[in-house]
Amino acid sequence: QVQLVQSGGGLVQAGGSLRLSCAGSGRTFSLFAMAWFRQAPGKEREFVATSSWSGGSTDYADSVKGRFTISRDNAKNTVYLQMNNLKPEDTAVYYCAAGPAGLRKVQDQYSYWGQGTQVTVSS
Numbered sequence: 470q471v472q473l474v475q476s477g478g479g480l481v482q483a484g485g486s487l488r489l490s491c492a493g494s495g496r497t498f499s500l501f502a503m504a505w506f507r508q509a510p511g512k513e514r515e516f517v518a519t520s521s522w523s524g525g526s527t528d529y530a531d532s533v534k535g536r537f538t539i540s541r542d543n544a545k546n547t548v549y550l551q552m553n554n555l556k557p558e559d560t561a562v563y564y565c566a567a568g569p570a571g572l573r574k575v576q577d578q579y580s581y582w583g584q585g586t587q588v589t590v591s592s
Contacts, residue, residue: 471495471567471581478563478586481555485590489550491565491583499543502570504579505550507561507588514564516574518550528572533559555590563588 477489489505504519518529518539527539536555541548548565563586566579573579 473583475583475586478588480589486553491548493546498546501567503548504566507563509561519572557590557592
């Protein structure tokens with residue numbers, strides 16, 4: 470069992486940066502692949518980024534490549550999403566998720582979810 474608690478987010482102007490954090494409980498946190506998804510109003514939840522259990526492998530949605538970075542600190546049971554050069558279309562509720570090993574982009578493959586945090590980018 471893993472519980473995920475998110476922090477960060479908020480309102481930022483276009484071109485700005487934000488960092489999201491997701492703290493996990495449980496000794497097995499480091500065994501899970503972690504990911505970030507987001508859901509904009511009126512849209513389906515979509516994949517943003519994923520990290521292997523070690524952080525050595527990552528993958529990103531094309532829309533955020535070169536702007537977002539996923540990282541993790543297993544000693545702190547925390548995964549991060551650094552978001553730079555934010556755009557209004559990045560506005561969404563962001564969710565972290567934990568799942569089995571592998572760089573997975575499908576939300577149904579993740580078993581544990583954070584509570585979500587709002588990111589709003591103004592133009």
